[in-house]
Amino acid sequence: MEPLHHVFMVKALLISTVVGGVCALLSCFMTLKGWALMGDAVSHAVLPGVVIAYALGLPLAVGAFVFGVGSVAVIGLVKQNTRVKEDTVIGLVFTGFFALGLILVSKVRSSLDLMHILFGNVLGIRPQDFQQTLVISALVLVVLLVFRRDLVLFCFDPTHARSIGISTGFLYYLLLSSLSLAAVAGLQTVGIILVVAMLVTPGATAYLLTDSFGTMTVLAVTSGIFSSLLGAYLSYWSDASPAGCIVVVQTLLFVMAMVFAPKHGLLQRAFNNQPPQ
Template sequence: MDIIHWFTAPLQYGFMVKAIWVSALVGIVCSALSCFMILKGWALMGDAVSHAVLPGVVLAYVINIPFAIGAFVFGVGSVIAIGFIKANTRIKEDTVIGLVFTGLFALGIVLVSKIKSTVDLGHILFGNVLGIADSDIIQTVIISVITLVTLAILRKDLILFCFDATHARSIGMNTTFLYYVLLSLLSLTAVAGLQTVGIILVVAMLITPGATAYLLSDRFDHMMLIAMASGMFASVMGTYISYHIDGSTGGCIVVLQTLLFLAAMIFAPKHGMLARSRQQVSES
């Protein structure tokens, strides 16, 4: 099969064209947010929120409201619950996060298994970008625009908050507001990600591109550009690969993102394993 046909063959199907564009958009948005998640050290929080929104999405389907509303309520609610339990018990934060997100995720699985619907709610877990409806595309575009515009407007404040919240507070920034802005964007972006890779894998899209870029650049602006480029590349190529091998689209996207991270971990010019080895040799 020649390379031109490899790229053009899927484009003769309308559902594949939609899937490629939606995957690219979600890849860009998740990657942009992932840079702030990495800088803040919120990998575990991203995991918690992305799983905790599941019951909210299912309940939103039951009462016929946009998935984003249910996800937002349960995403914010999960963090409030984490803060409450942490403040009123002797349990450490990482343990509390594990308790809350696994409990809510399990509740969501129970709801998915018991609620009869005209759509397969299992797609919430694993994604269904190949069968995405026009209404879901519109929702994904709206969420993406809100997220990217908010990140652009509050970029400097969010960078300082993620890098040093204590200093941000000392110079008069409303760090509580920034905390909930970032949390809200995380909850909304999880909804966009579940359309492509599902709840289970969306955390990879929210962490891996930023982690990859973090190894490749020390400047945040460059880090974000690299993350967005790698996220879009993995999303588009993962969709193509899933078509040709007849595999899970979400799985292919995340595997490709992981391979990009492994390549950066080994070959990054300054922070890669090979560069560190050469530096140790030269110093010895």
Template sequence: MLELLLEPLSYTFMVRALLVTTTAAVVCGVISCWLVLIGWSLMGDAVSHAVLPGVVLAYIAGVPFAIGAFVFGLLAVVLIGTVRDTSRVKEDAAIGVVFTTLFALGLVLISVTPSQTDLNHILFGNVLGVSRSDVVQVLVIGAIALTLLLLKRRDLMLYAFDKTQAHAVGLSPRRLGALLLGLLALTTVVALQAVGVVLVVAMLITPGATAYLLTDRFSRMLILAPALSGLSAVMGIYVSYYADASSGGMVVLTQGALFALVYLLAPRHGLLAARAGRTLRSRQRRAARA
């Protein structure tokens, strides 16, 4: 058993993969708590896909991918807000129009950009091929995003539960929303290195959804979500190594499998517990009538 655990760590690329993926998973796990509570799953999807043209343009300009991804992530948020606020189009439709258009732009840029690098790795991730500079970049950006989320967690929690109360105590809901969207864009940049554009949204939503089924307290969600996400990252990387499968895909699949288990077996909000509770209440009502 010990040999199975230690063998992958003898390879530098596996150590880097574990470091990058675990960092991305923990940061995504923390921000996913707010995305799930506020109902911003579609926004996470939009930002994660809209960064694609920014990454390609950054490659063309010879600047770090993170810069292009972050700029286009913020651009997507601004465009969605503009379309929503200046037309009859509702937010979900604005999100759909903006993110699909920007994602399509990215696909077109990939198809016409001559490159010695396989730009399709941007779509599906290439965590086993990350360089030392990529690892440093992920650690630094991840640390910044996580620090800001934890420092502002009380304000952001109030924003998620009651914007009116947040305004009453002197906070600006607009600024807090903008901060959270900016951190979402920053977190997306971190996760890109691990799973690529296509699967980022799963890392942004699944951990929070899983933790939401396990607890009614937000403070516990902030612990459970990154812990479960980090565990899924490590398990996914190890399974992909021995199964010779896609690392990013296996990490997300592990998160999905963990969600399925919690969905069925969670002690209070799981499907089986809910059915057992309904059956018990039905028996109690029948007994009371008898």
């Protein structure tokens, strides 16, 4: 119970739990849509926006959101006007934006710590960033819950969604906007580089354990919250990076699901392939 006697640890545990749960819920939609690379692109593309917002005295979330959505627009523009495939375009855009961010960090004189942007600083989160992250997480949660049914249909079968009058274009940008906001929220906990793990791993873990989307969301959110709490707690006793501990715990949960999942696990597949006795 010693970590709970420190205010900074209580805040770290709280913000890690909130962000871990919200990102895990969003990761279910990302997994169904097959947008793991898109999550990687958006999380890296926000770096120049963060630096520019800091230089202009604006909230970091504003710059990160603008560049996150902007990167998606650039991906769509390049994809529609060239022969290059989408995965290649995503790789080109997010590395270009990320490199631009590194240049800006080296040129803009500030107290902005690059390591905190890249790998998070949940133990030293400022009060205004704490409140901002809570508000952003709540906003993403509300959007996902309000549009849950439409988003599920959009991820499963966009053609059918379009045929019954649902605006798939609106849902496309709504989901990408939620992804950008989630990347901003994860910026304070695990940083730009590792936030993609929070947006992919919980959903992938739950996907191996069930064929029901409702159950998948429950399992993903549970694993996201559990890994965030355990990772932050272990980081205190091991004096290690909280972001690294959180992501390692998430990865271990995925490995366990991959091996021991009752229907899609490696052990079950090996057992099913055995000849009858």
